[in-house]
Amino acid sequence: MTTTETRFREEVRSWLADALPADWGRGRAPSASLAGRIAEGKAWQRAVHRAGFGGLGLPVEFGGRPASATERLLFAEECAAARAPEPADIFGQLILAPTLMQLGTAEQKARFLPPVIAGDMMWCETFSEPDNGSDMANIQCRADVEGDELVVTGRKRWNSLAQFATWTMLLCRTGAPDSRGRGITFALVDLSSPGIRIEPMPMLTGDARENEVFFDRVRVPLENVLGEVDDGWRVAMAAMTTQRAIGTAELVPRLAVVVEDLVALAGRTGVGGRPAIEDPLVRDGIARCAVDVAALRRNGQQAMAASALGRPPGPEVSIAKLHWSESEQRMHRLAVEMLGLRGLLVRDDETAVDDGYWAHYWLWTHALTIHSGTSEIQRNIIAERVLGLPRNR
Ligand SMILES: Cc1cc2nc3c(=O)[nH]c(=O)nc-3n(C[C@H](O)[C@H](O)[C@H](O)COP(=O)(O)OP(=O)(O)OC[C@H]3O[C@@H](n4cnc5c(N)ncnc54)[C@H](O)[C@@H]3O)c2cc1C
Structure with a gap:
């Protein structure tokens, strides 16, 4: 470990000692409810951001902080050792942000990265469908281009935390029904759009963490497409x-x-x-x-x-x-x-x-x-x- 990395570890450790009570997380009791754990995770994300540890490795202009891969791992190790709460917006911070950095336009990065890094958004992922899980190329949820919008109709299943989310990463079929991976589009959809219904699905643990999400002629601006129309497989x-x-x-x-x-x-x-x-x-x-x-x-x-x-x-x-x-x-x-x-x-x-x-x-x-x-x-x-x-x- 370099001197800078050792110093970073000390900085994280000393902040965690102040930010969490000494007996925090001992005893392993699951917090009361799923909603309680999500609220705790949201508050924690904001605290991490306020302390200057949000968006490690992401550009400063979007609210991130330069950090090496080792420093990111050190941060995760120190949080785990202190039994810190898990961030609520796993999908936004850990999946969408790096994907946007890799494939998003300058406008998409400037629009979505700051609120994701600050913990002001909550994302989910609507890929799977009742007849499509492992075979992801078999997406049936239909989307047609009308003017400068996509119009989406279909049904998604197993969508984790959708009932708490404000936005979703959606996979939809824009090509011919049998076009497999060549006719899929990846869109960023505001879950408050008219035509969206979310129904939680109770699971073995008693929590209803997963959901079904129904889209009925939901209008999505084309500027929210990540990559190109029909290019969503990549x-x-x-x-x-x-x-x-x-x-x-x-x-x-x-x-x-x-x-x-x-x-x-x-x-x-x-x-x-x-x-x-x-x-x-x-x-x-x-x-x-x-x-x-x-x-x-x-x-x-x-x-x-x-x-x-x-x-x-x-x-x-x-x-x-x-x-x-x-x-x-x-x-x-x-x-x-x-x-x-x-x-x-x-x-x-x-x-x-x-x-x-x-x-x-x-x-x-x-x-x-x-x-x-x-x-x-x-x-x-x-x-x-x-x-x-x-x-x-
Ligand atoms: C707790 C939970 C959370 C989830 N969260 C999300 C989410 O947030 N967003 C989302 O979009 N989806 C989510 N999913 C869906 C998940 O991605 C799918 O359940 C998974 O991909 C399997 O698909 P399936 O359930 O349709 O099973 P199937 O694809 O029908 O598979 C059934 C069985 O057949 C096996 N099988 C299938 N194809 C093959 C093959 N080619 N070779 C060998 N074996 C095979 C599978 O391994 C499995 O055992 C979640 C699922 C769970 C259980």
């Missing part, structure tokens, strides 16, 4: 690659903290009066989790070093996505198994350990191996585009 691939790379930068540091908590949990719980930490299977399981985190961290550092040399992330981000999502699932399953029957109790049950955190998040981790491309799809990408094996069909 933009979507850039956004998806960024999305899969996020885990490396943002989630892996948080997994290191989960391993610490697993060790603590194994020390204070057990079956039949014997602490779980004395069980060889538990010890073996925790060691495996620690090895996963070490490997993920090392690969993340390599990816950061490559990006510092100007190499954009490629299909190898699928390796990271597959590894972190399956590792996080394994970690939470280990905790639930360690707790025996009490591991099945969810929040609001007074005998639940850590207010049901482990059961709640173990259920949630099942979503990790589906969203942003399922594990099977990541394995196909690794086989075909990283290893050069023959196509599966």
Whole structure:
């Protein structure tokens, strides 16, 4: 680490010590409601921006701050170690902003980057549809150019946090119905536009985090198209690659903290009066989790070093996505198994350990191996585009 990076780490650490109460985030209880967690995440984003850590690595003219890839990773590691809240606008700050920097026009950057960096917008992603998930080129949601607008009609599904969002990144079909990736457009849509209806979908955890979003002749100015009309596949691939790379930068540091908590949990719980930490299977399981985190961290550092040399992330981000999502699932399953029957109790049950955190998040981790491309799809990408094996069909 360079002297500048060491100084940056100290600056972040000392700000976090002031910004968060000393016992912040201990005990792992999930905050009351999804709406409560989103409100907390929004307030945190604004605090990060006010402290001068918003938009790390993005241009100063848009409210960002120059930062190396290592400094961005250091910021994420320090926030994870302090158990800081997760930012609410993951889609805007971590997916849209880098995609705009790569493919947006000067006007689009000037219009959207400042409010995204300041935490004044909340974005979602409306790509998937009832009959289209893994096969993203099969978009059916129709959009026709009328004058200087797109007119959009269709139905989207599984759209995370859409009920809290103000804008969405939309994929729609502008070409012939069978034009696959050649006839898709990527548009930025104001969710307060007439003709949009959002219906939350309750999930296994009890939270309704995902939604269905209906578009009925929604008018979108052509200036909101990212890339060109019919050129959205290229933009979507850039956004998806960024999305899969996020885990490396943002989630892996948080997994290191989960391993610490697993060790603590194994020390204070057990079956039949014997602490779980004395069980060889538990010890073996925790060691495996620690090895996963070490490997993920090392690969993340390599990816950061490559990006510092100007190499954009490629299909190898699928390796990271597959590894972190399956590792996080394994970690939470280990905790639930360690707790025996009490591991099945969810929040609001007074005998639940850590207010049901482990059961709640173990259920949630099942979503990790589906969203942003399922594990099977990541394995196909690794086989075909990283290893050069023959196509599966
Ligand atoms: C919690 C959650 C959040 C999500 N958030 C969003 C969001 O914000 N925005 C959004 O647009 N979408 C979102 N999604 C949708 C997500 O991207 C899709 O669910 C995912 O791509 C899978 O698509 P599908 O559900 O249609 O399953 P399908 O594509 O029908 O797949 C069904 C099964 O078949 C397997 N399969 C499919 N094709 C192949 C193949 N070629 N080779 C091998 N196996 C294959 C899959 O791996 C899966 O096991 C979210 C999903 C979840 C669960």
